[in-house]
Amino acid sequence: MPSDNTKLIVKALGFFLPHFGRVAVQRVAAVHHSWTWQDTADAKNVVVLGGSFAGIELVTRLAETLPTGFKVVWIEKNSHLNYSFTFPRFSVMTGHEHTAFIPYDGVARGAPAGIFTRIQDTAVGLTENQVLLASGDKVDYAYLAIATGSSQPLPVQVSATERRDACHELQGVQETIKASQKIAIVGGGAVGVELASDIKDFYPDKDVTLIHARGQLMSHFGKRLQDYTLSALQDELKIRVLLNERPKIPADRNIGTSAKLTFSDGREEQFHLIIGCTGQRPNSSVLASLLPSAISEETSRILVQQTLQVLATDASSPDTPIFAFGDVADHGGPRMARAGWMQAGVALDNILAMIRGLKPSRKYEPNVFVEGAIKLTLGKTHNVVYAMDADGSDVMIPAKDGRLDLGIERAWKQFGADFKLANGSAAERVEQPVNGA
Ligand SMILES: Cc1cc2nc3c(=O)[nH]c(=O)nc-3n(C[C@H](O)[C@H](O)[C@H](O)COP(=O)(O)OP(=O)(O)OC[C@H]3O[C@@H](n4cnc5c(N)ncnc54)[C@H](O)[C@@H]3O)c2cc1C
Known part of the structure; x- marks a missing residue:
């Protein structure tokens, strides 16, 4: 039997080798595109709503592939990318929260001048050819891609749209945790598990209880991860875990x-x-007045076809120019950043096909092993990588990692931002002693 490490390497190579081949071809094509695309006064807009993991990938690819006569307009309410993977850690560990907000300046940096505009605003509605913004402005679109994700309260997400205020929100959570002795975390998914284990590992004297409505923690994953997580929390960290309990949170x-x-x-x-x-809560309401039948009554997510075009019984044609992907869409794949990233490629190819007058034909078929893989932290340095295939076979690789900031510098690089500026921008944080590093 091959070990989990071997299985993971074989699977990853099978996925990433062809992927890197495609990326190399894309890079060459992008250089050619930057020489040939021309800015024209009557260019039509391809509008992307949402600037997180899913939206950024599509914006970047559109800016290096759209033909002359088309531009990309990107509408995002936040001033910075909220790198939410790190929010549980930076809700507990002090002094690093400012690094969880990554500037957008590096996105589509190599694209031809004039092809790309970013607007910081909130989309509040749609007509058949315009996006309506909270500021009162309207943006025309020929094609529209909705990647507005979902909302959750602190500490999963912040409500502020400006970096400084967002840092203050995370600092408020840090202070409240520090000041509290007996703490209950309700919800035993990834966020609840990471938060409970960080609180107990950074503050071993606190009394931490994790409460979950189901019989196993991490209910959406396989039994091996569920058992491993429970044991790490109960036996290693001495967290009290209460399962099959659904207490009401103060309203x-x-x-x-x-x-x-x-x-x-x-x-x-x-x-x-x-x-x-x-x-x-999926952020699907932007579509509510234009295509109400495209919003699932059960999940509130946007219903989509396999081409990621919106699926609406009240649309004039199934070949709608409106796409939805990432966490806001009911696409049948995992709700993970990697899935949104793969779906961006599908939406891109289909938008380009429609621009060329062809029928959108690329279909999203989730690779659940790669797209659904998770790296779960279980305290300061302990983590576990877990991935499960469609047939139920899985790999699980526990590890120790001493990077308390979760290697956030890599994320800055990934989005073309200069990490040196994060650490130099002291004006954007409230100084306080660091409790973990
Ligand atoms: C703690 C934690 C750890 C995670 N770890 C992983 C991991 O290891 N790997 C992984 O693949 N996934 C992970 N995930 C899941 C991942 O974060 C989500 O799947 C991903 O964020 C979804 O991306 P998205 O772009 O679809 O939506 P979101 O990230 O929700 O982003 C939506 C964007 O749209 C903007 N927006 C919303 N409404 C509007 C509007 N009306 N107008 C303008 N802008 C708007 C928002 O400001 C936001 O920037 C993790 C999640 C959490 C919470």
């Missing part, structure tokens, strides 16, 4: 101080701090 706030939880047997327990890590 008004996701983070409640000095509040009670009531359990299934009627027992009440007082905590200094309760943090909810449940309940994603």
Whole structure:
């Protein structure tokens, strides 16, 4: 039997070798495109809504492939990319939160001048050919791609759209955690597990309880990961884990101080701090007035065809110029950044086909092993990589990693930003002692 490491390497090579071949061809084509694309006054807009993992990939690819006569307009409400993978860690560990907000300046940097515009605004509605913005502005579109993801309260996401205010939100969570002795985390998915384990590992004297509605933590993953996670939390970190419990979180706030939880047997327990890590809300409302039938009544996600075109019974034709992908869409694949990134390629090819007058024909077929793989942290240095195939076979690789900032510098590089500026921008953070490094 090959080891999990061998299986992971074979699978990754099978996926990434052809992928890197395609990327090399794309790079050469992008250089040619930058020499040949011409800015014209009557160019039509391909508009991308949302600037996170899914949206950025499409914007970048559009800016290096759109033919003369088309431009990309990118609408995103935040001033910086919110690198949310690190939010549980930077809700506990102090002094690094400013690095979780990555400038957008590096996106589509090599693209020809004039092909790309970024607008910081919130899309509030659509007509058949315009995006309506909160500022009152309207942006024409010939093609539209919706990658508005989903919303969750602190500490999964911040509500501020400017970096400085967003840092203050994470600092507020850090301070509240520091000041609380008896803490309950409600929700045993990845965020709840990471947050509970970080709190207990950074502050071993605190009394941490993780509460989950299902019989296993990490319910969307396989049994091996579920068992491993439970043991790491209970046996290693001494976190109290309560399963099959669905206590009500105090109604008004996701983070409640000095509040009670009531359990299934009627027992009440007082905590200094309760943090909810449940309940994603897809940001699909932008489509509600134009194509209400495209929003799933069960999930509130945007229904899409395999081409990632919006699937609406009230659309004039199935060949709509509106696409949706990433976490906001009901695409049948994993809800992970890597899936949004793969879907961006599908949306791109189909938009380009439509521009050329062809029928969109590329279909999204999830590679669940690659797209659904997770690296789960279980405290300061312990992590586990887990991936499961469609047939249920899986790999699990536990590891130790001493980078307390989770290697955030690599993410800056990935999005073309200069990490030296993150550390130099002291004006954008409130100085406080670092508790982990
Ligand atoms: C703690 C944590 C760890 C994770 N780890 C991993 C991992 O290891 N690997 C992985 O692949 N995935 C991971 N994920 C999942 C991953 O973060 C999501 O799948 C991914 O963020 C989805 O990307 P998206 O672009 O579709 O949507 P989002 O990331 O939700 O982004 C949507 C964007 O749209 C913007 N927006 C929303 N509405 C509007 C509007 N009306 N107007 C303008 N802009 C708007 C938002 O500001 C945001 O920038 C993790 C998630 C969390 C919380």
